[in-house]
Amino acid sequence: MRDDDLEEREAIRVRSEALAARANEAERFVARYTLRLAPGAAVERVAEEIALEQTVEVPDDCIPHAVRAAGVPGRVEAIAERPGGGFEVAISYRTDLAGGSLAGLLNLVYGNVSLIPGVRLVGLDFAPGQLAGLPGPGLGIEGLRRLLGVRDRPITATAIKPLGQPVAVLAALAGAYARGGIDIIKDDHGLHDQRLHPFAERAEACHEAVEAANGRTGGRSLYVPMVAGPPEAVEVQVAFAARLGVRAVMTAPLITGLESVARLARRHGLALLAHPSFAGTFLHDPGHGMTPALLLGTLFRLAGADVSIFPNAGGRFAFGRAECIGIAEALRAPLGRLAPALPAPAGGMALERIGDMVDVFGPDAVLLIGGALIRHDPDPEVAARAFRAALEGALHAREVAS
Amino acid sequence: MRDDDLEEREAIRVRSEALAARANEAERFVARYTLRLAPGAAVERVAEEIALEQTVEVPDDCIPHAVRAAGVPGRVEAIAERPGGGFEVAISYRTDLAGGSLAGLLNLVYGNVSLIPGVRLVGLDFAPGQLAGLPGPGLGIEGLRRLLGVRDRPITATAIKPLGQPVAVLAALAGAYARGGIDIIKDDHGLHDQRLHPFAERAEACHEAVEAANGRTGGRSLYVPMVAGPPEAVEVQVAFAARLGVRAVMTAPLITGLESVARLARRHGLALLAHPSFAGTFLHDPGHGMTPALLLGTLFRLAGADVSIFPNAGGRFAFGRAECIGIAEALRAPLGRLAPALPAPAGGMALERIGDMVDVFGPDAVLLIGGALIRHDPDPEVAARAFRAALEGALHAREVAS
Numbered sequence: 079m080r081d082d083d084l085e086e087r088e089a090i091r092v093r094s095e096a097l098a099a100r101a102n103e104a105e106r107f108v109a110r111y112t113l114r115l116a117p118g119a120a121v122e123r124v125a126e127e128i129a130l131e132q133t134v135e136v137p138d139d140c141i142p143h144a145v146r147a148a149g150v151p152g153r154v155e156a157i158a159e160r161p162g163g164g165f166e167v168a169i170s171y172r173t174d175l176a177g178g179s180l181a182g183l184l185n186l187v188y189g190n191v192s193l194i195p196g197v198r199l200v201g202l203d204f205a206p207g208q209l210a211g212l213p214g215p216g217l218g219i220e221g222l223r224r225l226l227g228v229r230d231r232p233i234t235a236t237a238i239k240p241l242g243q244p245v246a247v248l249a250a251l252a253g254a255y256a257r258g259g260i261d262i263i264k265d266d267h268g269l270h271d272q273r274l275h276p277f278a279e280r281a282e283a284c285h286e287a288v289e290a291a292n293g294r295t296g297g298r299s300l301y302v303p304m305v306a307g308p309p310e311a312v313e314v315q316v317a318f319a320a321r322l323g324v325r326a327v328m329t330a331p332l333i334t335g336l337e338s339v340a341r342l343a344r345r346h347g348l349a350l351l352a353h354p355s356f357a358g359t360f361l362h363d364p365g366h367g368m369t370p371a372l373l374l375g376t377l378f379r380l381a382g383a384d385v386s387i388f389p390n391a392g393g394r395f396a397f398g399r400a401e402c403i404g405i406a407e408a409l410r411a412p413l414g415r416l417a418p419a420l421p422a423p424a425g426g427m428a429l430e431r432i433g434d435m436v437d438v439f440g441p442d443a444v445l446l447i448g449g450a451l452i453r454h455d456p457d458p459e460v461a462a463r464a465f466r467a468a469l470e471g472a473l474h475a476r477e478v479a480s
Numbered sequence: 481m482r483d484d485d486l487e488e489r490e491a492i493r494v495r496s497e498a499l500a501a502r503a504n505e506a507e508r509f510v511a512r513y514t515l516r517l518a519p520g521a522a523v524e525r526v527a528e529e530i531a532l533e534q535t536v537e538v539p540d541d542c543i544p545h546a547v548r549a550a551g552v553p554g555r556v557e558a559i560a561e562r563p564g565g566g567f568e569v570a571i572s573y574r575t576d577l578a579g580g581s582l583a584g585l586l587n588l589v590y591g592n593v594s595l596i597p598g599v600r601l602v603g604l605d606f607a608p609g610q611l612a613g614l615p616g617p618g619l620g621i622e623g624l625r626r627l628l629g630v631r632d633r634p635i636t637a638t639a640i641k642p643l644g645q646p647v648a649v650l651a652a653l654a655g656a657y658a659r660g661g662i663d664i665i666k667d668d669h670g671l672h673d674q675r676l677h678p679f680a681e682r683a684e685a686c687h688e689a690v691e692a693a694n695g696r697t698g699g700r701s702l703y704v705p706m707v708a709g710p711p712e713a714v715e716v717q718v719a720f721a722a723r724l725g726v727r728a729v730m731t732a733p734l735i736t737g738l739e740s741v742a743r744l745a746r747r748h749g750l751a752l753l754a755h756p757s758f759a760g761t762f763l764h765d766p767g768h769g770m771t772p773a774l775l776l777g778t779l780f781r782l783a784g785a786d787v788s789i790f791p792n793a794g795g796r797f798a799f800g801r802a803e804c805i806g807i808a809e810a811l812r813a814p815l816g817r818l819a820p821a822l823p824a825p826a827g828g829m830a831l832e833r834i835g836d837m838v839d840v841f842g843p844d845a846v847l848l849i850g851g852a853l854i855r856h857d858p859d860p861e862v863a864a865r866a867f868r869a870a871l872e873g874a875l876h877a878r879e880v881a882s
Contacts, residue, residue, distance in 0.1 A: 131796075134642030135668055136851040141642060142649075150644030150676075175643070177672035179709040181735040185670060185757050189732065192760030193797045193827075240536030240543060241577070242552030247544075266537055268587065270579035274552075307581040308739035309711040330591065333583040335737030337710035355587050358594030359761040359769040367761040394533075395595045425595075449538040 104149050106170040108203040109187040113165045114196035114365040125154045125167040128197060131190050133171065150175070164365075166200065173204075178211035180336045180381055188368065199368040202376060209414040213340035213382035217349045218417025219410070219442055222384050225325055225349065226261050227298040230441050231473060234465055235262035235422060237448040238269070238284065245275050245283050251458050253287030255451075256299035258462020262385075262444060263288055264328050265304035267353045277303065277315050285322045302326045302351055306334045313342060320346035330355035331381050340382025351422070352383035362396065370401045375408025379419045383409075385444050389425030390435070399438065406439055422446045429454060429464060433472040445469065506551050508572040510605040511589040515567045516598035516767040527556045527569040530599060533592050535577065552577070566767075568602065575606075580613035582738045582783055590770065601770040604778060611816040615742035615784035619751045620819025621812070621844055624786050627727055627751065628663050629700040632843050633875060636867055637664035637824060639850035640671070640686065647677050647685045653860050655689030657853075658701035660864020664787075664846065665690055666704035666730050669755045673709060679717050687724050704728045704753055708736045715744060722748035732757035733783050742784025753824070754785035764798065772803045777810025781821045785811075787846050791827030792837070801840065808841055824848045831856060831866060835874040847871065 113124055126138070129152030134141055141151060149172055156168040176182040191197045217225065226233060236255055238248050248269075255263045265284075271277035281303040288301040305315040305327050312334060319327055326349035329339040333356045343350040354374055360367035361374075368377075370388065378386045386409055389395030391402050406421035423435055424446035435445050451461040515526055528540070531554030536543055543553060551574055558570040578584040593599045619627065628635060638657055640650050650671075657665045667686070673679040683705040690703040707717040707729050714736060721729055728751035731741040735758045745752040756776055762769035763776075770779075772790065780788045788811055791797030793804050808823035825837055826848035837847050853863040 127796075133670060134644065135639075135670060136642050136854055140851060140854045142645065145642055145644040148644055148676075150642070174675045175670070177674040177709065179672065179713065181708045181710070181732075182672045182674070184735050185672070185708065185732060189669065189735070189757035190760075192758050193756060193763070193791055194760070195764050195798050237537075240538050240547055240552070242536065242547040242550055243544065267591065268535060268537060268577070270581065270584045270587070272579040272584070273576045274550075306583045306587065307579065308583070308743055309715075309737065310743070311581065313711075330583075330587060333586050333591070333738070335711065335740060336735070338737060338740070341710055341712065354595060355591035356594050358592075358596065359765075361595070362597050362768055363761075363765055366764055389595055394529075396597050449542060452538055452542045 105173045105205045105208070106149070106153070107173050107205040107208055108155060108168050108170045109199060110166060110168050110201035110203070111191075112160065112198045112200050112365070113167060115164070116196070121157055121165045121167070122154070125157055125169065128152070128167070128191050128194075129154050129169045131194075132169070132186055133175065135190070173208045180212055180377070184336070184377075192367075196365055198364070198366050199372060202372065204414060206414070209380065209416060212380045213337060213344055214416040215350070215379060215382060215384045215419045216344045216347070217384045219420055220417070222349050222420065225298070226300065228261055232436060232439070232441055232469065233261045233420065233444045234259075234469060235264060235444045235446040236260050236451055236462070236465070237264055237266045237446070239266035239448060239452070241266055241268045241272070242274055245280050248275060248280060249283035249287040252284040252301055253291045254458035255462045256288040256291030256297065256301075257295060258459040259295070259297060259466045260299060260462045262300050262302055262326070264302035264351060266448070267304055267328065267330060267355050269304050270306045271311065271315065277305075278318055281315075281319050281324065282322055285324050289323070300326050302328050304328045304353075305339055306330065309335065309338050312338055316342040316346060316348070320348060325349060326351060326384070328353055331378060331383075332356040336381045343382060349384040350382050351385040351387060352378040352381065353387050354389070369404060370397060371404030371408040375405040376413065379409055379413065379416060383419050385420045385422050387422040387424050387446060390423030390427055392431065393424070393426030395425045403438065406443065410442060418442075420444050424448065426450075429468045432468045433475065436469075436472050436476065507575045507607045507610070508551070508555075509575050509607040509610055510557060510570050510572045511601060512568060512570050512603035512605070514562065514600045514602050514767070515569060517566070518598070523559055523567045523569070524556070527559055527571065530554070530569070530593050530596075531556050531571045533596075534571070534588055535573065537592070575610045582614055582779070586738070586779075598767055600766070600768050601774060604774065606816060608816070611782065611818060614782045615739060615746060616818040617752070617781060617784060617786045617821045618746045618749070619786050621822055622819070624751050624822065627700070628702065630663055634838060634841070634843055634871065635663045635822065635846045636661075636871060637666060637846045637848040638662050638853055638864070638867070639666055639668045639848070641668035641850060641854070643668055643670045643674070644676055647682050650677060650682060651685035651689040654686040654703055655693045656860035657864045658690040658693030658699065659697060660861040661697065661699060661868045662701060662864045664702050664704055664728070666753060667706035668850070669706055669730065669732060669757050671706050673713065673717065679705065679707075680720055683717075683721050683726065684724055687726050691725070702728050704730050706730045706755075707741055708732065711737065711740050714740055718744040718748060718750070722750060727751060728753060728786075730755055733780060733785075734758040738783045745784060751786040752784050753787040753789060754780040754783065755789050756791070771806060772799060773806030773810040777807040778815065781811055781815065781818060785821050787822045787824050789824040789826050789848060792825030792829055794833065795826070795828030797827045805840065808845065812844060820844075822846050826850065828852075831870045834870045835877065838871075838874050838878065
């Protein structure tokens with residue numbers, strides 16, 4: 079090493095010590111993981127390895143003094159044995175390592191460890207102020223209720239499907255659902271910017287059909303187009319929708335990007351519905367990934383969802399009832415200064431399930447029934463009315479009972 | 481339903497039939513899945529359910545005639561029993577349902593089924609021309625070799641780490657690695673736009689340090705900054721790096737968005753390195769998600785990676801040797817008109833492993849050794865020289881032997 083390098087090194091050492099002196103200022107937050115250990119593995123060592131893997135990514139004896147002193151490496155704060163076997167560990171990180179973005183946060187708490195078997199992220203305990211730079215719900219429950227003119231009952235929603243039909247058919251469906259009184263009429267999540275039903279043509283026709291229905295019924299139903307694709311396409315889609323007068327858009331955060339649509343929606347004052355497409359691998363293994371409450375609840379809410387759609391228990395997917403309640407709680411619980419968001423149980427729900435959904439999720443929920451409406455009646459307006467009637471029936475029965 | 485609705489419906493029926501008449505024109509491609517069935521489940525029925533779930537999302541008896549006739553529903557093309565148990569099924573989809581974006585493709589082949597246990601995506605057989613609209617490698621192997629001035633040996637790479645050090649220290653490291661002759665010197669993937677080392681300051685200092693080293697050695701080492709965050713931040717970062725004269729950037733496609741950085745890199749003529757952070761849940765379960773070859777090979781290549789970094793067998797992660805070879809093959813095999821890309825085995829590789837890495841991956845690979853260099857020698861320039869020497873030794877031994 080040459081002399082000027084040594085001088086530079088000395089200057090750097092001084093700066094590093096100044097950095098270390100500020101270590102106590104550094105705010106930390108906590109990520110909680112459950113661990114399923116390989117035979118013979120020591121939990122303390124595995125927890126320590128995760129803490130380093132997620133931050134400095136070098137072995138313990140290669141961490142420079144100043145880096146350690148500044149609290150940069152993840153720190154194992156607690157280890158507890160779990161009743162059912164395995165361990166839960168709490169690791170703290172400097173909040174500023176997330177760099178104020180969701181990408182940075184996810185990279186920090188579950189980037190490389192996603193590649194290690196037996197590590198599941200089960201909780202995030204944020205520091206005050208840590209979430210300020212993240213999108214969060216733009217409207218929240220209050221704002222969405224105001225937009226829909228729905229005061230205190232569950233919100234009804236359905237999907238325009240199946241894809242592959244001409245735009246005029248999709249728009250006719252949207253209009254009929256709105257005439258039948260459904261609050262939110264969203265694109266099926268497979269409707270992207272396809273040749274069969276290009277985004278602009280579809281969004282315009284469906285929005286106009288719903289607005290025409292509103293004009294006739296005095297209702298305030300919302301058409302919600304699906305936006306997807308690379309950032310520049312999404313930007314065009316959201317701006318186009320906003321110009322039409324559309325007030326909410328849907329996206330699948332894990333395929334279109336966690337923050338892209340949220341920030342656009344916020345800029346245009348639109349509500350955001352989040353769809354769980356492509357999210358399943360994070361959720362299916364109780365020993366890996368993360369809990370549905372964390373991903374579809376907390377993280378989708380941080381990513382700007384006013385409504386988070388998830389497969390309800392008893393439908394055609396594999397979530398249990400407790401997991402679904404966990405998602406709903408994560409969406410609605412206090413979280414920094416973020417507005418609460420609405421759970422939207424879905425995925426093969428039938429009209430007969432409405433009473434149960436009301437019992438489980440209460441009034442602050444979006445009840446999303448798609449395919450079952452098609453099956454209920456060939457006339458979508460009739461099916462929509464049946465949906466509204468079933469909800470009213472369920473609410474009335476509960477009012478009488480209480 | 482009112483009269484004008486009925487008229488509209490009739491007009492729509494006519495249009496739908498015209499659509500159906502074009503059905504034979506519709507190009508299809510094939511996704512292959514392995515299935516692990518619940519006891520008593522019939523493979524034909526499960527395959528059919530996947531085909532519908534991924535497209536029309538309604539029960540079979542609710543599919544409109546015109547939609548079926550146009551080939552919009554997924555179609556089960558083949559079912560085969562697997563030697564080790566379970567089944568492999570081939571399902572074809574209309575290519576235009578993907579809407580020409582990676583988001584659309586992923587949603588189509590593994591969107592909702594990601595939420596169903598026991599379904600793993602193991603192969604994609606694309607139609608000719610289907611990939612034209614996707615980013616793909618901007619430079620490919622040839623272009624990257626030209627940029628580096630490295631003709632036919634494996635490319636050496638290391639990471640600037642650990643994070644948490646002052647920018648001057650990171651830059652000094654980068655410069656030393658370049659003086660020691662390492663081809664690619666990349667940010668550790670945890671280096672985002674953090675207060676401790678803001679992107680602009682870090683990228684400028686590290687790039688200048690590497691350029692200064694190049695000026696001294698006559699080498700052509702590349703500094704590669706990590707870009708991450710919401711689209712507008714990524715856009716600023718990539719543009720800033722390009723203005724500095726940086727020729728390649730790195731991102732983690734699953735946290736920053738599959739297509740965002742690729743399209744920016746392409747616009748600025750930059751090479752792209754893809755990092756597997758947050759990708760692990762797709763890969764850890766042999767009965768769910770997808771194969772490493774498909775995600776880190778084919779899909780990351782489609783997403784524009786000139787280099788795909790993955791945890792090599794025998795390191796601190798859990799991939800097997802066959803899986804790693806599968807990734808390398810997927811990156812380099814013919815794929816439409818896409819340029820081939822380079823595998824970058826990494827994740828706890830030591831200098832002693834270089835001979836083995838050369839044997840397994842051949843010359844068209846990036847050998848990425850990070851933490852082991854720090855351990856090898858406290859002087860990064862000395863460690864870098866040792867890395868180069870170990871590679872030349874391994875290549876020489878093989879030349880002599882052959």
